[in-house]
Amino acid sequence: MKHRKHAVRTTSWIAGTAVLTSMACDSQQQFAELLRRPSSEDAQRTYSQALTGVQAKPADVGLKDWKVGQDAPA
Structure with a gap:
């Protein structure tokens, strides 16, 4: 069970890192x-x-x- 929690945390960390990397790339592109x-x-x-x-x-x-700004003649 402990091994499974570690895998979930690792997967979450990898996904979070991918999101942050993507956001950094977007920021660099915008800049x-x-x-x-x-x-x-x-x-x-x-x-x-x-x-x-x-x-x-x-x-x-x-x-x-x-x-x-000149008006038409009256």
Whole structure:
């Protein structure tokens, strides 16, 4: 009977170790993914460039006096 309890404990320990190892791998993968993402400064720069491009489009179609926040003429 004592031998059987030891086997159960060993199996539980192995399963627990496998779970912890899996969680550590997931954490490392998540950290690696974060390192691949752009910094907040890079994201802001990309956003500003995109916004500038969008704001230039009305002028490209003939709305040369259009400005951000400008209301339509009454």
